[in-house]
Amino acid sequence: MLGSLPGVPDAVETVRRAVDQVYGHRVMRRRSNEVASEAALRGARGSAALAGADWALEEVRRRSDFSADPEARTVGAALRLTAEAGQLLSVWRQSPVQVLARLHLVAAGVDAAAPGAPDAAGAGAAADRVGRPRLAGETVDEDPLIALALPDADEVAGRLDGLAGLLLAGTEAPALVVAAVVHGELLALRPFGSYNGPVARAAQRIVLVGSGLDPKSICPAEVGHAELGRAEYAKALEGYVSGTPDGMARWIGHCAEAVALGARESTAVCEALQRGAA
DSSP, X not given: OGGGSTTHHHHHHHHHHHHHHHHTSTTHHHHHHHHHHHHHHHHXXXXXXXXXXXXXXXXXXXXXXXXXXXXXXXXXXXXXXXXXXXXXXXXXXXXXXXXXXXXXXXXXTTTOOSTTOOOTTTTTSOGGGTTSOOOTTOXXXXXXTOOSOOOOHHHHHHHHHHHXXXXXXXXXXXXXXXXXXHHHHHHHHOOSSSOHHHHHHHHHHHHHHHTTSSTTOOSXXXXXXXXXXXHHHHHHHHHHHHOOHHHHHHHHHHHHHHHHHHHHHHHXXXXXXXXXXX
């Protein structure tokens, strides 16, 4: 069982303490919506940074048009995904694959209620490929961060079905472990023609919220992943793809550290709100 791999129980407990700390902050009793909004913005910035659009937080906060160039479209996609993830929990519990398709549509700017959102072609994906797993012979607009062999379409379909079956059947594994597996599996498979990294991180967010570990979505793991750096993210993912116990434990530990760092970020936001500095 993944939850019992060396180091994983300690990682799970560390995350629980970090999450409990921010949820127990006195600011959360009165201003939790403000904390959640700030966590969403910072999480989106972190996810975009991992996808190659490393903008300053204030630039993300200031901008309203995210259609001008590839980096802007990446930031826009991350913002839309973060906003959409919180609306999809009930559907996720019934059809995770349907939610993943919806997330890809949102990332590509299709049917996204965002001013200036690009259409599918502007997002770098053919319209008929948006919102569905890739078919045989279709390529992926690769994130250079992920330098791994690309599974073929049949393997993608089979593993997505297996992942959905696992989620629907339920598991006794800790929420952190389930979120790490969903995140790692989607990065390994890259099921869509584009935006696989942002979609994988949004799916991780949905699991953390739906599991009850972070029900208000105030512990943005994306912030932690970005703080740990793209190189460490890619190295940890290689561990997941290896399928070895050590590799899996390394990936889960990396995800745990990211969530804990996200919780620390929101604790800092709470402190700033308490001081009147935010």
